[in-house]
Structure formats: C-alpha cells, structure tokens
Amino acid sequence: MIASLPHGIAIGPRGALRGTLALPGDKSISHRALMFAGLAIGHSRIHGLLEGEDVLATAAAMRALGARVECDAGGVWHVDGVGVGGLLQPERALDMGNSGTSTRLLMGLLASHRVTATFIGDPSLSARPMGRVIDPLSRMGADITASPGGRLPLMLRGALPAVPIEYRLPVASAQVKSAVLLAGLNTPGITRIVEPVPTRDHSERMLAGFGAHLTVDESMDGRIISIHGEAELTPQSITVPGDPSSAAFWLVAASIVPGSEITIANACMNPTRTGLITALRMMGADIAETNRRDMGGEQVADLVVRHAPLKAIEVPPELAPNMIDEYPVLFVAAAMADGVTVARGAEELRVKESDRIAVMAAALRACGVLIAEHPDGLSITGSGGDPIAGGATIASKLDHRIAMSMAVAGLSARAPVTIDDARPVATSYPGFFATLDALAPSLD
Known part of the structure; x- marks a missing residue:
C-alpha cells in the first residue's frame, strides 16, 4: 500500500x-533474532519476524557477512549461522537504509571480528550521530573512521582480539548497550556494562536464550551486565511477539x-x-x-x-x-x-x-x-x-x-x-x- x-x-x-x-x-526483537541466529552454529527458525524495511536491512547485512538467511512460503525465516568469530568480509558496503538499530548493533557485532566494513544509509540515517557507539567500540580496539559529526558513511575495522572493557552508559540507550554486548561476544575475558537507568532488555534475554554466559546484577550504581567472551551460541526456534x-x-x-x-x-x-x-x-x-x-x-x-x-x-x-x-x-x-x-x-x-x-x-x-x-x-x-x-x-x-x-x-x-x-x-x-x-x- x-x-x-x-x-x-x-x-x-x-x-x-x-x-x-x-x-x-516486534522490531527490536526481530533485529536481534536475525543477528544472534547468524552468530549461532546451526539452523535457527524465526516465526513472526517483522518484514519491514529496517529488519530486511539487517537480514541483507547478515547474508553479506556469511549467514544463510531465507524466508519460506509459510513466512518462517530460516537462518544458518556461521558462529561467533566466523563472520566473513563483506564484498560491498552494508546499506542500512533508515535503520539506526541495524547500524549500531552491527557496528558492535563487527567491532571484534577481523573484517573491514563500510556502513551507508539513506539521508535521514546519514544525519544521525553514531558517536555514542563509536566511543565504547573504539575503546575495545575497533578502528572507526566516520564522516564529520560521527555520521555515516563510516568505515569500521574490527579488532581481533578486542579488549574487554567496563563501560558505564552516559545516556540510557539499549542500542549502545547491545552494541557493546555484541562486541563482547567475540572478545576474550568479561565485558561489563553499567546501566544507571534500565533500558530495553531484549538483548540480555535473547543472548541468554542462545546460550551466552551472561549475568545481570543489581548495584548501587545500577544494573551491571557482564558477558563472557569467545561465546558459542546454540541455534534456537524463536517466536517474535x-x-x-x-x-x-x-x-x-x-x-x-x-x-x-x-x-x-x-x-x-x-x-x-x-x-x-x-x-x-x-x-x-x-x-x-x-x-x-x-x-x-x-x-x-x-x-x-x-x-x-x-x-x-x-x-x-x-x-x-x-x-x-x-x-x-x-x-x-x-x-x-x-x-x-x-x-x-x-x-x-x-x-x-x-x-x-x-x-x-x-x-x-x-x-x-x-x-x-x-x-x-x-x-x-x-x-x-x-x-x-x-x-x-x-x-x-x-x-x-x-x-x-x-x-x-x-x-x-x-x-x-x-x-x-x-x-x-x-x-x-x-x-x-x-x-x-x-x-x-x-x-x-
């Protein structure tokens, strides 16, 4: 229509x-389901995936990085993952369209892989600042060259091995939190995020469901989310609410x-x-x-x-x-x-x-x-x-x-x-x- x-x-x-x-x-859950399934070793099934343009940009990016991502005639999505650490060098720029979630989470995912990727987007996305993600990922060792103002197009060179960090979120942002968690998946040691104000916790729930070693503790400073790196994710059957x-x-x-x-x-x-x-x-x-x-x-x-x-x-x-x-x-x-x-x-x-x-x-x-x-x-x-x-x-x-x-x-x-x-x-x-x-x- x-x-x-x-x-x-x-x-x-x-x-x-x-x-x-x-x-x-749900758009947030759909993005994560595709990414985490692409990082698992084996075959995952996703029911009820949002088939909007933002999520389809994530699906296309995961294909470009080596995962097999297909939708059957019944609307069920099938993902054969490459495993944490197994992402491939993309042959061309990753076009994120209008999706800030795709951009920030995929930047985190690639920050601890030995790949170089260029991120591009439409005029609206290209006007949005990425500095709040660039900062923690750079601390972990990623080399990121962005357009003026920390905007797209930008080039990211992942670090292998990346460096685990403890990062206190300066603003309440589930996207920044998730980007750091994704980078931590392929980083030796324990990456920690301190979240003074709780934000969407879909990443934590789903990563635990895929088998990541992740803990969430309450402290005087807020929630402390710890993820153990060099993870092995197990394929899942997911129904998106x-x-x-x-x-x-x-x-x-x-x-x-x-x-x-x-x-x-x-x-x-x-x-x-x-x-x-x-x-x-x-x-x-x-x-x-x-x-x-x-x-x-x-x-x-x-x-x-x-x-x-x-x-x-x-x-x-x-x-x-x-x-x-x-x-x-x-x-x-x-x-x-x-x-x-x-x-x-x-x-x-x-x-x-x-x-x-x-x-x-x-x-x-x-x-x-x-x-x-x-x-x-x-x-x-x-x-x-x-x-x-x-x-x-x-x-x-x-x-x-x-x-x-x-x-x-x-x-x-x-x-x-x-x-x-x-x-x-x-x-x-x-x-x-x-x-x-x-x-x-x-x-x-």
Whole structure:
C-alpha cells in the first residue's frame, strides 16, 4: 500500500475504531533474532519476524557477512549461522537504509571480528550521530573512521582480539548497550556494562536464550551486565511477539475516538516496553490486559482498549527509556486531553530519525494545537476531547513514527490531516494503513 502513496495521504475522521488486530512482529526483537541466529552454529527458525524495511536491512547485512538467511512460503525465516568469530568480509558496503538499530548493533557485532566494513544509509540515517557507539567500540580496539559529526558513511575495522572493557552508559540507550554486548561476544575475558537507568532488555534475554554466559546484577550504581567472551551460541526456534511500539498508535487512536473498542492481540509486555501504557492509564485511558502468557521468553498479552476521556498529566521523566519511540503518538493523546500535559526528560528524541520534538511541535501547531517546546520535550494544551482543527499538510521528515502519529491525529480532527510522504511507514509497519482501513473504513 505504501508504494502506491508516494505523494502523501490525507487522513480524516472515520468514526469509531472497532475490531481485533494482529500486530507486526516486534522490531527490536526481530533485529536481534536475525543477528544472534547468524552468530549461532546451526539452523535457527524465526516465526513472526517483522518484514519491514529496517529488519530486511539487517537480514541483507547478515547474508553479506556469511549467514544463510531465507524466508519460506509459510513466512518462517530460516537462518544458518556461521558462529561467533566466523563472520566473513563483506564484498560491498552494508546499506542500512533508515535503520539506526541495524547500524549500531552491527557496528558492535563487527567491532571484534577481523573484517573491514563500510556502513551507508539513506539521508535521514546519514544525519544521525553514531558517536555514542563509536566511543565504547573504539575503546575495545575497533578502528572507526566516520564522516564529520560521527555520521555515516563510516568505515569500521574490527579488532581481533578486542579488549574487554567496563563501560558505564552516559545516556540510557539499549542500542549502545547491545552494541557493546555484541562486541563482547567475540572478545576474550568479561565485558561489563553499567546501566544507571534500565533500558530495553531484549538483548540480555535473547543472548541468554542462545546460550551466552551472561549475568545481570543489581548495584548501587545500577544494573551491571557482564558477558563472557569467545561465546558459542546454540541455534534456537524463536517466536517474535507483537511490537508494542506499533501497538502504540492503536492504543491512542482507540482512546481518543469516541465509541471505539479494539483488541490488540499478542502485544509484547516486557516491563521495559510498557511506559506508554503506564502514561496513558495515568491520563485515564481504559486499557485492559487479558490472556497474559510467555512467548519466546517475553511476556505477552492481548490488550482491550476503549475510548475514554483523557486528562493532562506531567509525564514522569523516568518513563522515557521505556517509551522513547512512543512519545510522538503520546503527544497526539496529550493534544486531545483536558489541560496542559508536560512531557520532559526525552532529549533523546532530538537524535531519532528526525528531531521528533521539533517536528511534532510544528505538526501539532499546524493542526491548531497550542505547544510550548522545551529542550527535552513539550508542553501541550489539550482540546478537552474536542476534535483539533487539522487541515494541515505535515512534513514527515522521512520519519515513520511522525507519519503514523499524525495519521492518528487526523482521526480526531475537524479537517483531514495530510501526510506529505507515507512511504517511511514501510520501515517498521508496512500494514499500518491496511489495518486502519480494517478498524475504521474510510467514509469517502
């Protein structure tokens, strides 16, 4: 559907959202499943992999590094890994497209292998700084030559042997943590990461599942994650749960559109990913969990969401690491709430696919919402549940979450909201607009 919408799409009110939806596979888990399976010796199977452009960039990179990565007719992905230390020299540059996760994690993976690789990406990715990954990987011995500002294109020469380090994360970042863990897999000795603020722990869970010798200890300084190098990973059969970052759009859409009631099946409920649900419940959202269970080592539930009037809150800054990708759509919920919502402590949004603070501020202002911009967030004066004005054309800035968040805003606007370029949605949620059509058919 995205390929047929190169010149934009207008989303206006459609009435209540109703029905049950199946989420795409979690993007963070999908990336890691491909990488860790590629480092195992033997055959792994992955069910429910997200087949968005970002994850497909990881699949292509793992093929270029020597792993066999294929998808069968039934949608099951098969990976024959080369083993830790067995990655091959890629014949050409690794094209990461728009995927910051692919870039940072693969940089970590290659930092302790005797390969030289050039990383390239699209204009959006090439504008994103990689310094926070370059620093620890350089300490481990990798030789990294980046473009000005620590950006792509960059060339990485791995170190063999690399040097184990103890690294305290200067910012809460699951990508930096995971990059160092991946580098530590092929590094003699023990690599340690001190994490003052907990972030997504998919890497730790999955590495342990693949057989890595990994421990997590609590200390006065935070979580200490230790990985023993020169690991041997065992192939696995993995089922990827539904992506909570994709569920976010429907959580907000059903909350703000009167009469809505939807069920979101198989949503990952990992405690490091539920910040948005916590924030929305603080605002008065009606979100119920049913059928809690384990899936592939992760907690999963079905979520039943009903429309409810929302009230403004001061979003606890400590929620930021657990909902950093969900802030754009939280800003949309705040635009519909009663009162002034203050969301601070999210400066990480400045260095995502776009400057999500500035871009969402401009987009919501264009739709008639009163906004105050801060260095680390926004203050948003809500409509009290009334539709916002809408009627604007929004620049998505090649950012999938901006495009989808403002599509949700259009569902509760007096005039349609036009997204200038819907194609970035394919990076993480190719079926987004088809799902919208199923839950709330267009009134045209």
